[in-house]
Amino acid sequence: MRNKRFMSLALSITMVLSLVLFNPISAFADDAKELVILHFNDTHARVKSVEKDGVVTGVGFDRIAQYKQDLLKENPNVLMLDAGDTLHGQPIATLSQGESIVKILNLMGIDAFTPGNHDFNYGFARLQELEKMMNFPIVSANVMDKSGKEVFKPYVIKEMDGFKVGIFGLSTPETSYKTNPKNVETIDFTDTIAAAKKSVEALEKENVDVIIALTHLGLDQGDDTSDKVAEAVDGIDLVIDGHSHTTLEEGRMVKNTLIASTGEYDKAFGIVTLKIANGEVTEKSAKLMAAADTKDIVPHPDVVALLADIDKGLNEILSEKIGTSTVMLDGARENVRTKETNFGQLVADAMLDATGAEVALTNGGGIRASIEAGDITKNHIVTSFPFGNYLVTKEVKGKDIKAALEHGLSKYPEQNGGFPHVAGITFTFNTANPAGSRVSDLMIGGSPVDMEKAYLFVTNDFMAAGGDDYTMLKPYATVNEYAAFDEILVNYIKKMGTISTTLVPRMTVNETAPVTPAPEPMPEPVPVPQDGKVIVPEPMETMNYTVTSEMHMMELAMNHGFAWQHILVLNPEISNPMLKLKAGQVIKLPVH
CATH class of the missing domain: 3.10.350.10 (LysM domain)
Known part of the structure; x- marks a missing residue:
């Protein structure tokens, strides 16, 4: 068993003598064991297999479950670990506030789960409710209540065939601002390295043979990343990581620790193989199983059946009335990609209401359908916003807000998925001007824009990362992350009750060609x-x-x-x- 730090010199001498005095072959008679860890991270509730034109583009939990079952026929030492951001993101998750995803994970038989920042999107109290539904443990050693007490198990120990595995968890401290702060106001996220050291020491005292850190930390810049933990804390054999959506095809070694991460969504799942002999990990390897390579894996029939049952239940949830509209909410493709619509304005207003931002901007390409006058159901909202995008706030300077508007209007009159729909601002759209000089009279909160002032700006996660070529937004640091579009809009419509949104222009369209001024007297030419x-x-x-x-x-x-x-x-x-x-x-x- 593993207790390297405290192994006595006398024991070492005794072992050496035993090798000399007795048959050396018998001293190494323990056969090496193989441990296989299946893992995934940042799936954001993309749980269904997806095939297009005969190619698997989304792995799906049904295929991962079957792959695990096939492995167990050959080797009893198989673990399945989830590194977080799983319970939120798609309607299959958000409409039941994560319960449907827990049911699927239970059926898959995962062994441990570390919560990511988006797993707190329903609030900490809801995550505690979901924990009671789980047949697997939530592990996180650095999430504390206000008294400093751990709110989840810091670690678990799995008894395998011939050895013991310790698994401890770490959640990103960025959760304090990468979910709505109200969701986590009763808990704290403490230092990751200190929590890791404490967990490793405890597991070594438990004489485990393998120590795995199941982390939602990521490999981006910052003080709390998985590579910094691996660098600072000895004794960790493997880190299964998430949060930064980093794709590590064959893992990454940091000192003696292997870090594995699958990337994002349903593009792949990970397979790590460890060889264990005489209480030591002697070999480590990591690889990814890409979606396209899973075509020959027959989806697990029980998971397929459960997904079908969930879909039936979702239909009942989706039929729920959330409000009424006295007007048609215009989400027609040819309109939201070329001009303001009342639906685009409603969405932007909901973004401001949910975040308290000064400026909201979203892309017309994210609106996929209109809603006719009459009752509004959740199904209308999910149909109109099917992508699972969530809100992101940033502090953006006035000059880059103007640059974003110029970019969004640059392709006019062509249809453009990046066409801007806004709230909190007004401006003149000079359609006859050349691209790059079409925005004038820009006002924010009723005052002329200050080009060097930073304004609290809300957009969707796609655009915040530079999507639709809004590259001017990407460099700004995230201030906070919020719920998904469908949730934000459902809550806003419930709050409003009856929608009577008529289009009040926020961009005044000026189609007059610019007047060419009379030639000015030229200054004396300067050589x-x-x-x-x-x-x-x-x-x-x-x-x-x-x-x-x-x-x-x-x-x-x-x-x-x-x-x-x-x-x-x-x-x-x-x-x-x-x-x-x-x-x-x-x-x-x-x-x-």
Whole structure:
């Protein structure tokens, strides 16, 4: 059994002598054992197998369950571990507040579960209710109540065929702001490294042969990541990780610890193999089973049957009336991708209401159907918002809010999934202007935008990560994460009762072509040396141009197809051509 730290010198000498005095073959008579760990993380309730054109694109818990059953026929030493963010994300989960997912995990026979930040999205009290429904333990050594007492088991010990496995859990401290803060106001998330050291010491005293950390920490930047735990804490054989959606095809070694993570959603599940001999882990390997490689795995019939029963129950939940609309809520594809609609405004209003943000922006491509006037059911909402996206808040500067609007309007009049639907702001959309200079008169909260001020900004997780090419949003740190779109909208409509949303423009559409100003008297040309030559720009007509994002004068000139010296001559207030132009800065450009 494992107790390396406290093994006495006398015992070591005795073992050596026994090898000398007795048959050395018998001293190593223990056969090596093989432990297989199946694992997944960040599935966000994507539990059903998905096939398209004969290709499996979503693994599904039904296939993973069957794979485990097939392994057990050959080897009794198989564990299945879940590294969190499982109980929330899709209607199959949110409509029952996680209960349906617990039923599936129970049937699969998982051995331990560590909660991720989104598993707290229904609130800590609800997670405790779900724990009582589970046939498996929640393990997390760093989640405490306000008195400092652990609220979950810090670890469990599994008795396998010929050896013992200790599994302890860690949940990301980012949960305090990556779920609604109200969800976790009665608990604290403590230091991960300290909790890991305490757990390892306790498990070593229990003489386990293998120590596994089941973590929802991730491998992004920060103080509480799985690699930092592996670096700081000796004695951990394996980390099964989640949170950062990191795909590790063959795992990652940090000192003597193997870290495994499957990526995200239903794209793959993980398989780790450990060899154990004489109380020691002698070999470690990790691999992924991609969705496309699972076609020959026949979905487990019991899990398939359970999913069918859940679907029947969901139909009853989806038929629940949540409110009434006196008007048709316009979610037609050709409309939400080219203009404001009352449905887009309703969604953006709900985003502000749920988060307290100053500005809301969501993409028209996320709205997939209209809702006719009359009763509104949960099914209407799920049909209109099928992707399971959730809300994210960030502190975004005014110049990048303007840049986001310019980007969202850049493809007009073509249909564009990134077309912006907003709340908390108003602006003029100058449709005849060239892309990049279509937004003017931008107001936030009734006041002119301050380009350098940071505003609390809410969008969906897809756009927050740069989706639909909203790359200007990605660099900003997340302030908080909230519930899924369908939940947010259901709660907002219940709160409103009757919806009578008529379209009140937040973007004033100006279709008038910009008036070309009369040519201004040109300043005396300033000779500008370039490569030993002098270039004197010719007199030309000019136009006012608003810089959309920070850039050098040369870069702007190149984008518009003229020499940078023209800008310098037309804008004598710019004294240094090497300084960057600022977003929102108005300058004169030549008219082609």
